[in-house]
Amino acid sequence: MFALHPQLQADTFPVTDLQLCRVLLMNDCNYPWVILVPRKDNIREIHQLDGAERQTLMDEMSNVAQKLEHAFSAKKMNVAALGNMVPQLHVHVVARFEEDPAWPTPIWGKVPAKPYDEQSKALMLERVRSLLVPEADMPLQEAAQ
Amino acid sequence: MFALHPQLQADTFPVTDLQLCRVLLMNDCNYPWVILVPRKDNIREIHQLDGAERQTLMDEMSNVAQKLEHAFSAKKMNVAALGNMVPQLHVHVVARFEEDPAWPTPIWGKVPAKPYDEQSKALMLERVRSLLVPEADMPLQEAAQ
DSSP states (O other), X not given: OOOOOHHHHHHEEEEEEOSSEEEEEESOTTSOEEEEEESOSSOOSGGGSOHHHHHHHHHHHXXXXXXXXXXXXXXXXXXXXXXXXXXXXXXXXXXXOTTSTTTTSOSTTTSOOOOOOHHHHHHHHHHHHHHHSTTTTSOOXXXXX | OOOOOHHHHHHEEXXXXXXXXXXXXXXXXXXXXXXXXXXXXXXXXXXXXOHHHHHHHHHXXXXXXXXXXXXXXXXXXXXXXXXXXXXXXXXXXXXXOTTSTTTTSOSTTTSOOOOOOHHHHHHHHHHHHHHHSOTTSOOOOGGGO
């Protein structure tokens, strides 16, 4: 039975479930920052997923990155599976900008998280959900290349 | 014609070429740290690869991570495509340990790189190459860069 790690639960808001992953919005309005968590038990590393799950993870993280890049006109997408502190496998997908507070260094530990207020949280959740939900089961579009 | 970004060329040693990616050893003996660079022109984001290339990338980064984890008895593998400063798509695969100088935070910007001396460089390259290269294959020629 899949259960989200308490730290991820505390730091994020749920966006939607894709075929493999739960999509979470990180409660840090410094960056458009989502986290993908495969809904599998006791997985710490990408290579612990089976081959089909790894391919689905690749599709989902690529699709989410492409959608966020386009919607927010990001300068660069950062995609990372770290997990040194929270052992449940989770993949960060973060839209980066030259004017963001950590640019050009990685975001982790750079500036304190800046929580969303209620209104901006609702707006951001709606925006990210609208990007991901209608096409959640469709393959990644190649057209944007 | 694929050409490695000058910054990656300066910071790494070539290990081998897999089907899609050139494998590089980062010149920082603080961590067993390899970088995978798809041998494609003008690709900055994983989602700019086509579907088959993305699947190959997933296979190669998972395989490299699993081999390094096992060979070095890593506590955790960190896998990340950041690229804010070096725009050529490259995926970091880093073996992490509770006793490494950045644990448990991400490695980037934490402590200065600690270059290999000649002897330890040769040993590390031999070790990583033996993990990734089938015995019959020759190591990557320096000229092929």
